[in-house]
Structure formats: structure tokens, C-alpha cells
Amino acid sequence: APGDPALTADVVIVGGGLSGLTAARDLVGGGKSVIVLEARDRAGGRVYGMPLGDGTTSEGGAEFIGPTQDRIAALATSLGVQTFPTYNTGKNVYYRNGKRSLYATDGLLGAVPPDWGILDLEIAMLRIGDMAKKITPGTPWTAAEAEEWDSQTVHTWSRGATISNGARFLLDAFISSTLSCRSKDVSMLYVLNYVASAGNETNPGNIDRLINTKAGGQESRFVGGSQEVPLRLAAQLGDRIKYNAPVRRIVQENGGVRVEADGVNVSAKRVVVAMSPAIANKIEFLPGLPASRAQLMQRFPMGSVAKFVAVYDTPFWRAEGLTGQALADSGAIDATFDNSPPDGSRGILMGFINQTNIRRLDGKSPAEVTAAGLDSFTKMFGTKASTPLRTAFQRWDNETWSGGGPVGYTAPGVLTEFGPALREPCGLVHWAGTETSTYWTGYMDGAVRSGERVAQELLPLL
Numbered sequence: 001a002p003g004d005p006a007l008t009a010d011v012v013i014v015g016g017g018l019s020g021l022t023a024a025r026d027l028v029g030g031g032k033s034v035i036v037l038e039a040r041d042r043a044g045g046r047v048y049g050m051p052l053g054d055g056t057t058s059e060g061g062a063e064f065i066g067p068t069q070d071r072i073a074a075l076a077t078s079l080g081v082q083t084f085p086t087y088n089t090g091k092n093v094y095y096r097n098g099k100r101s102l103y104a105t106d107g108l109l110g111a112v113p114p115d116w117g118i119l120d121l122e123i124a125m126l127r128i129g130d131m132a133k134k135i136t137p138g139t140p141w142t143a144a145e146a147e148e149w150d151s152q153t154v155h156t157w158s159r160g161a162t163i164s165n166g167a168r169f170l171l172d173a174f175i176s177s178t179l180s181c182r183s184k185d186v187s188m189l190y191v192l193n194y195v196a197s198a199g200n201e202t203n204p205g206n207i208d209r210l211i212n213t214k215a216g217g218q219e220s221r222f223v224g225g226s227q228e229v230p231l232r233l234a235a236q237l238g239d240r241i242k243y244n245a246p247v248r249r250i251v252q253e254n255g256g257v258r259v260e261a262d263g264v265n266v267s268a269k270r271v272v273v274a275m276s277p278a279i280a281n282k283i284e285f286l287p288g289l290p291a292s293r294a295q296l297m298q299r300f301p302m303g304s305v306a307k308f309v310a311v312y313d314t315p316f317w318r319a320e321g322l323t324g325q326a327l328a329d330s331g332a333i334d335a336t337f338d339n340s341p342p343d344g345s346r347g348i349l350m351g352f353i354n355q356t357n358i359r360r361l362d363g364k365s366p367a368e369v370t371a372a373g374l375d376s377f378t379k380m381f382g383t384k385a386s387t388p389l390r391t392a393f394q395r396w397d398n399e400t401w402s403g404g405g406p407v408g409y410t411a412p413g414v415l416t417e418f419g420p421a422l423r424e425p426c427g428l429v430h431w432a433g434t435e436t437s438t439y440w441t442g443y444m445d446g447a448v449r450s451g452e453r454v455a456q457e458l459l460p461l462l
């Protein structure tokens, strides 16, 4: 705003999440001056160590890393952050139609619960895999069948492709646990691209790598918590990052950009907007953006998700032969993981509260959310789960600077019509954020890849 101190840099980066921080690292490495403007009082965005109230934290946002997520892996290694395997020994819990059952994840069908309709499901999953092979990751609108797949939701497709309630429930659960939305919210084309994107340049994406713990996206965790990665990268960037500086307006004028944030203005040659399209839509652009980009940002909502954790003096489920992973069709939590520290010195259960379930808890008190979370854990893991030492939860739908999570998704008709505007620079404005990534879109790896891509895009222009 007028009167605020004015800084100058080659590039101003809006957003201090993994995408913005990575872009800053590479631009600084290329000899350019950079200022990062971050709305929050911390770096990391959707990567956040949720305080447990005893001086320790548990992952409140992004957590897992798996094979082919090469760029987040390289970044973590460069910062001295190690990984360890997600606890995955024993059986998983399946809570369905009021009944609890256990299932092994190393059987013929992999990590699929033993529901009626399992063959029906397998056939549908194979079909999804075959369709995803026809997608070029990052540009799904170029597929020959793009119009057909972008004309239906996953719900519409799955009701045609399956006959059993079990298969339909599990396909809905796949969408809820990966995108935190309902199958009726999201385009089939979007999901096929998500599957195709779960790989790298030499290993085509596939559904198993997307959803599995063993050999999949949930295989490993970071020692000390995932937030170590953005926090250490932010420390390297030092006072190039300005916190508590929400950007309100981006003005392109006189051959450069002026970026106006609360308390500070920055003039630069170019600007990178490093966040989800939905959150970028809160910024005023002058002159206005091309309609295809402006309207893309109106059509890219965030999922609705919270993470709930309970801390116990031991991971008691391990002694009972359980992984700590569960899937449920009722209650607040629909999927869980063992979030204990690497040495198992105490037990932490983590549950996702997704889509309708978290909206039902809108306006509820922390005590009511906690009661709902513990009720779920108790149904899944027995009465021992009802008496934790402490609990915590992190809602993302209430976060002003995230607007939900884990990722933005699109309803039918959006990618084929507006998708090409996702990465296309608008004059001096460039776009990063996991939503723009070719591989592992929606993940930390995608965020890092998008930061690396935007830096490569900019360096020859500066």
C-alpha cells in the first residue's frame, strides 16, 4: 500500500510453500535476487508440524513420500532430512456396515479390503489404469478421449463400470482418501491425470503407486517431521523471505511488476505466484488476467480435509498385529495411519476427516471434534484408543491461506476448456504450485517440481 517500504528484486515470489521456496532456491542459485512474500508467520504452507502441546509436533499436513518422488527426495537429502518407513507390519482394519474386520495387505489383490465386489473393483481399477496410460501427465486435455472423460464425474463413471455396492464404496473411498472430495465432485479426466502423474520421466504413473503404502506414495516419512524440509530451506533463504506479508495486489506496469503486500511493496522484473489456483484467486491483478486464467481460478476448488491425532504411551495396536491403517464407511474418520515416531517410543494414531465428514463438524467446538475423532479410533482399534494422553487436530478448510486441501481439483468440463491456462505465464506473471506439476501433482514432490520448472522458465528471461 502507499507509504509502505518498497523493496526491489529480480523476481518476487508470492508464497513460501515448497513450490515458492524451491523456485527461490534455484533463482538465487542462478545469481538472481529474490524476495519471497509469505502471508503466514511461517514457511511451508500445506506442510506443517502440528503442535501436540508437549513441545513436540506431528504432521498436520503433508507427511508421506514414496518411490519416484525424486525431487522432494533430492531436496530433503540436500538439507540433511532423513526418511524412515511408514509402519506397515500386520493387518489393516476395515470398518463397514457397523462391522469390524481385519485384512492382510500382502495377498493376491494387494492392499484391497475383503469386500463383496472385490473382483468388480479390481476390473474397474484395471480399466482406470488402462485409461490413465492414454494420458500425457500434465496435459490431460490432449488425450483423444479427453472430452468424453471430462464430461463425467468419477461417480457417474463408477456407477456404469461396477455393479456391487462394495466396489462403489471402495472407489468413493479411493477418491475421498486421495483428494478429500466426493466422487461426484471430480472429473474422471482429472483423476486419470492424477493416476498418470504418480510416476516420473522413466516410470509411468499407476494407481498402485498412488494409493499403496508399500512401494507407493505412503511408503516413508521424514525423521523429525516433514516440516523440517521447508523450515531448513527457508533458513537458507534467510531474510529474503518476508513473513506476515499477504499479497493483495499484483500490478504490471512500466515493463515490470509491483507487488503490494500488507506492510511491504516489492518492485521486480517478474513475479511467481506459487500457490493453488483457488488461493491465487484472492489476489487482485492489474491489469486483469486473461479470462481463461481468471476463470480457471474460479473453477479449481480445494478438497476439504482435517487431520486428527491421538497420542498414547505405546503404539498398542502393533502388539495386536495391526498396522494402524484402517478404512471406514461411517464416523468422522475414514482413513488412518500409524504416526508414531521412528523409535516407537510412544504411539500416535492419525486419522483423516474428509469431505462431508469435516463439513458436518463445521462450527463445532474443539471438544466435539475430538470426541468424534476418538469415537472413530475406538471403533477401529478398540477401547484402548478411547483414552489417549493427548489429542490434536488441524483443519485445512478453515485456513485462510490454504482454503482446504490436500490439493485443488476440477469438476467436469474444466480441464478440457481451461486446463491450458494452468501454467501459461500471463505477461510478467508466472505460475507455480503443486497443481501445475506434471508429475506427482497434489504432492510435495509436485510442489518442488513446479518450483524447479518455473525457475527454468524464468532464468533465460531475466
Ligand SMILES: Cc1cc2nc3c(=O)[nH]c(=O)nc-3n(C[C@H](O)[C@H](O)[C@H](O)COP(=O)(O)OP(=O)(O)OC[C@H]3O[C@@H](n4cnc5c(N)ncnc54)[C@H](O)[C@@H]3O)c2cc1C
Pocket (backbone or CB within 6 Å): 014, 015, 016, 017, 018, 019, 020, 037, 038, 039, 040, 043, 044, 045, 046, 047, 060, 061, 062, 063, 064, 065, 245, 246, 247, 248, 274, 275, 276, 279, 280, 282, 283, 305, 306, 307, 396, 401, 402, 404, 405, 406, 407, 432, 433, 434, 435, 442, 443, 444, 445, 446, 447
Ligand atoms: C492434510 C494434508 C495431507 C497431505 N498429505 C500429503 C502427503 O502425505 N504427501 C505429499 O507429498 N503431499 C501431501 N499433501 C499435499 C502437499 O502438502 C502439497 O502438495 C504441497 O505442500 C503444496 O505446496 P505448494 O507450494 O504448491 O502450496 P502451499 O503449500 O499451499 O504454499 C502456498 C503458500 O502461499 C502462501 N500464500 C497464500 N496466499 C498468499 C498471498 N496472497 N500472499 C502471500 N502468501 C500467500 C500460503 O500461506 C502458503 O505458504 C497433503 C496436504 C494436506 C493439506
